[in-house]
Amino acid sequence: MTSEKESRVPIMAEGSCLLRKMEISVAEAEKRTGKNAVNMQETYTVYLIETRPADSVTEGHNPVPDSLWRRYSEFELLRNYLLVTYPFIVIPPLPEKRAEFVWHKLSADNMDPDFVERRRIGLENFLLRVASHPVLSSDKIFFLFLTEENGWKEAVFETGFLAKSDSRLKALNATFRVKNPDKRFSELKHYSDELQSVTSQLLRVRARVADRLYGVYKVHGNYGRVFSEWSAIEKEMGDGLQSAGHHMDAYAASVDDILEEEEHYADQLKEYLFYAEAVKAVCRKHELLQYELETASQDLASKKQQQEELAAGTVRTFSFKGMTSKLFGQETPEQREAKLKVLEEQIKEGEEELQKEFVKNAWKDIERFKEQKDHDLREALMSYAVMQISMCKKGIQVWTNAKECFSKM
Amino acid sequence: MSAGNANSLTSSGQQSIEEVSHPLSAEESVLSSPDTANADLSLLNGTPVDTSSPASSSSLVNRLQLDDDLNGETHDLFVSVDDPKKHVSTMETYITYRVTTKTTRTEFDLPEYSLRRRYQDFDWLRNKLEESQPTHLVPPLPEKFVMKGVVDRFSEEFVETRRKALDKFLKRVADHPVLSFNENFNVFLTAKDLNSYKKQGLALLTKMSESVKNVTGGYKLRSRPLEFAAMLDYLDVFTQKLGTIDRIAQRIIKEQSEYLMELRDYGPLYSSWAAFEGELQKPLKSVSECVTSCATALEELTDDMSEDFLPVLREYVLYIESMKNVLKKRDQVQAEYEAKLEAIVVRKEEKIGVPMDVEKCQDRMECFNADLKADWERWQNNKRQDFRQLLTGMAEKNIQYYEKVGQIVRSMYKSQV
Numbered sequence: 001m002t003s004e005k006e007s008r009v010p011i012m013a014e015g016s017c018l019l020r021k022m023e024i025s026v027a028e029a030e031k032r033t034g035k036n037a038v039n040m041q042e043t044y045t046v047y048l049i050e051t052r053p054a055d056s057v058t059e060g061h062n063p064v065p066d067s068l069w070r071r072y073s074e075f076e077l078l079r080n081y082l083l084v085t086y087p088f089i090v091i092p093p094l095p096e097k098r099a100e101f102v103w104h105k106l107s108a109d110n111m112d113p114d115f116v117e118r119r120r121i122g123l124e125n126f127l128l129r130v131a132s133h134p135v136l137s138s139d140k141i142f143f144l145f146l147t148e149e150n151g152w153k154e155a156v157f158e159t160g161f162l163a164k165s166d167s168r169l170k171a172l173n174a175t176f177r178v179k180n181p182d183k184r185f186s187e188l189k190h191y192s193d194e195l196q197s198v199t200s201q202l203l204r205v206r207a208r209v210a211d212r213l214y215g216v217y218k219v220h221g222n223y224g225r226v227f228s229e230w231s232a233i234e235k236e237m238g239d240g241l242q243s244a245g246h247h248m249d250a251y252a253a254s255v256d257d258i259l260e261e262e263e264h265y266a267d268q269l270k271e272y273l274f275y276a277e278a279v280k281a282v283c284r285k286h287e288l289l290q291y292e293l294e295t296a297s298q299d300l301a302s303k304k305q306q307q308e309e310l311a312a313g314t315v316r317t318f319s320f321k322g323m324t325s326k327l328f329g330q331e332t333p334e335q336r337e338a339k340l341k342v343l344e345e346q347i348k349e350g351e352e353e354l355q356k357e358f359v360k361n362a363w364k365d366i367e368r369f370k371e372q373k374d375h376d377l378r379e380a381l382m383s384y385a386v387m388q389i390s391m392c393k394k395g396i397q398v399w400t401n402a403k404e405c406f407s408k409m
Numbered sequence: 410m411s412a413g414n415a416n417s418l419t420s421s422g423q424q425s426i427e428e429v430s431h432p433l434s435a436e437e438s439v440l441s442s443p444d445t446a447n448a449d450l451s452l453l454n455g456t457p458v459d460t461s462s463p464a465s466s467s468s469l470v471n472r473l474q475l476d477d478d479l480n481g482e483t484h485d486l487f488v489s490v491d492d493p494k495k496h497v498s499t500m501e502t503y504i505t506y507r508v509t510t511k512t513t514r515t516e517f518d519l520p521e522y523s524l525r526r527r528y529q530d531f532d533w534l535r536n537k538l539e540e541s542q543p544t545h546l547v548p549p550l551p552e553k554f555v556m557k558g559v560v561d562r563f564s565e566e567f568v569e570t571r572r573k574a575l576d577k578f579l580k581r582v583a584d585h586p587v588l589s590f591n592e593n594f595n596v597f598l599t600a601k602d603l604n605s606y607k608k609q610g611l612a613l614l615t616k617m618s619e620s621v622k623n624v625t626g627g628y629k630l631r632s633r634p635l636e637f638a639a640m641l642d643y644l645d646v647f648t649q650k651l652g653t654i655d656r657i658a659q660r661i662i663k664e665q666s667e668y669l670m671e672l673r674d675y676g677p678l679y680s681s682w683a684a685f686e687g688e689l690q691k692p693l694k695s696v697s698e699c700v701t702s703c704a705t706a707l708e709e710l711t712d713d714m715s716e717d718f719l720p721v722l723r724e725y726v727l728y729i730e731s732m733k734n735v736l737k738k739r740d741q742v743q744a745e746y747e748a749k750l751e752a753i754v755v756r757k758e759e760k761i762g763v764p765m766d767v768e769k770c771q772d773r774m775e776c777f778n779a780d781l782k783a784d785w786e787r788w789q790n791n792k793r794q795d796f797r798q799l800l801t802g803m804a805e806k807n808i809q810y811y812e813k814v815g816q817i818v819r820s821m822y823k824s825q826v
Binding site: 191194195198199201202205206208209212213215216219220222223226229230233236237240244374377378381382384385386388389392393395396399400402403406407409 | 643646647650653654657660661664665667668671672674675678679681682685687688689692693696699793796797800801803804805807808810811812814815818819821822825826
């Protein structure tokens with residue numbers, strides 16, 4: 001279990017992060033029933049988050065960790081808060097809400113114990129990724145999520161992130177076109193699109209491959225029964241046939257574990273499928289800021305032109321979001337001048353915000369993300385290869401046993 | 410026991426061990442015997458042999474053990490079918506096979522023969538054998554009719570499958586202590602112009618076949634002796650089980666083919682992913698190649714199942730049909746005997762003529778029973794060997810597949826870490 005956890009610990013960032021100071025795990029999952037918002041009975045799963053200081057486990061001293069229960073919707077709330085509060089960060093994704101890319105035997109039921117178990121691992125992975133992030137790990141709300149069972153929700157809502165969230169959603173869904181897109185960000189967005197596309201295709205085909213593999217193994221189980229029946233009418237051949245049949249049964253049964261293990265690989269791909277969406281969100285935010293900046297610049301340009309025209313005696317009527325009426329009401333040229341200066345300053349500020357804070361921080365995080373992605377996916381591919389090697393070893397074992405039985409017929 | 414047999418082998422003018430261990434049809438699909446790890450040669454009659462050293466005493470012992478399987482019979486007639494060739498004439502297109510014979514038997518003028526035969530000729534031989542040796546089980550031939558348009562009669566796979574079956578047929582006949590001495594068999598192996606021989610219509614029938622031929626049907630069997638009833642029961646269940654195994658094998662082939670199709674979609678996806686990655690390009694590309702190679706290995710496994718496993722299963726179903734027919738004939742002979750016996754009792758016929766007729770019937774029945782029992786034993790032994798070979802072969806192919814795939818993935822992994 002420890003080694004499993006170790007393999008899921010993301011790369012530790014340079015700066016100090018929460019994970020250095022604190023052990024975090026999602027230890028258990030439990031079913032609960034209660035009344036929901038419309039006063040109807042519902043069944044849901046809660047997850048036990050355990051925390052304890054990093055250096056607390058020493059020789060002969062194993063303190064009980066602090067713990068609290070959270071359900072999936074609370075994780076979602078936390079993530080939404082992080083999305084709004086840190087728009088320049090690629091926010092780690094949550095495990096999928098509903099089981100997708102399911103191959104036929106696997107259950108798509110959210111209550112299925114295997115699904116719950118994989119979700120538990122995914123939620124733990126999410127917490128570890130946030131806790132090891134150089135920026136996110138020092139967030140107060142995140143800390144409260146891990147430590148304050150009851151006061152947490154109030155604290156989140158007190159940040160007022162919901163208001164920002166609404167306008168953010170509105171902006172993200174709006175269609176607008178940027179005149180001078182930042183090349184790096186458009187390339188990144190293009191990459192994210194491609195990554196999403198290829199990983200979802202891969203997941204779909206992998207599920208079909210799993211389905212077929214399942215079929216091949218299970219049909220061999222039929223040999224078990226027919227060899228058994230056949231051995232009943234044979235004298236010398238009977239024993240060999242009968243025992244070979246048992247090995248065929250074992251072969252057929254072995255595929256369940258093989259495919260369960262492969263789900264971990266699928267989960268790793270899914271994480272990056274969802275990560276791609278998080279990257280796109282950062283690009284989109286940048287696009288929005290860029291658009292706002294361009295709009296503001298455009299306003300300033302049109303104000304200048306209007307002023308010039310007024311001075312030259314030609315008036316043209318623009319309707320520019322009501323700014324015209326606001327600015328060119330009953331003002332004196334000096335007042336107009338002052339207002340223009342304010343606008344210029346605002347634009348400069350906007351530019352500063354865009355360039356200094358956002359782009360710098362975003363790009364720093366994107367570089368960190370790229371390294372993490374290359375490392376994680378390479379690991380995932382290699383451990384997938386190891387799974388296949390192990391599957392081959394098992395196959396050789398079973399068929400060698402069967403061959404021995406056949407040779408004794 | 411072994412010493413005695415060794416002497417009998419060398420003294421009766423057999424070929425040297427060395428010669429015997431090198432089969433004429435070296436391309437026959439050989440399967441590992443339980444004792445050896447490497448691919449091996451077989452004796453010309455199809456039984457596997459240790460090849461550590463052809464002239465070694467261990468290989469001699471192996472051969473003798475096999476001889477014991479076949480009731481200590483000596484092998485002095487070796488036949489093989491190989492080298493299929495297409496013949497195109499104005500009237501038709503057909504395939505011929507080279508039939509090679511090596512023997513020390515005095516019934517043959519020469520020690521070696523090599524001539525070409527086509528399926529028709531094999532079919533003729535089989536019919537003649539059935540006619541002339543009705544009390545014996547004649548091995549089956551591969552299916553005569555193939556649906557044009559469904560199966561390509563001239564494809565490599567079809568021809569090879571057929572060749573193997575024809576080879577097996579001849580070897581089984583050559584192996585048989587009675588059938589192998591049949592005149593028609595001799596003619597098949599030696600006559601340059603088989604067609605003119607066929608036209609002459611020299612149906613060389615034995616005394617037995619003449620009399621059995623004249624057995625009219627329509628006699629009702631009183632009671633079948635237990636041992637023959639047991640044989641029929643066994644054959645019924647065995648047919649069922651073979652049918653089930655055939656269906657399972659077909660299903661496996663189908664599932665594997667569909668698995669293969671998915672893999673063919675799967676591999677290239679990693680390649681297209683590699684195209685827009687930087688650091689990940691190398692590992693992704695190698696995963697893609699890996700999947701493609703594994704798909705090829707799977708295809709080989711599936712083809713082997715279709716070409717080697719299924720035809721042998723189906724051939725056994727035909728074999729069982731032949732056996733059942735022989736049992737039916739035996740029933741008829743017994744029925745006739747019983748009827749004639751009853752007729753005497755009822756009609757109180759004179760002693761001259763009729764008792765002799767009854768005696769003849771009794772003789773016929775008892776000979777038939779004896780022949781059949783011997784053939785049954787031989788058939789059971791052959792069946793055991795054949796299925797042992799077939800199933801260990803299937804297991805071996807699967808082992809090879811997993812070894813191949815494991816190797817491919819392992820070397821990909823090593824190249825990346």
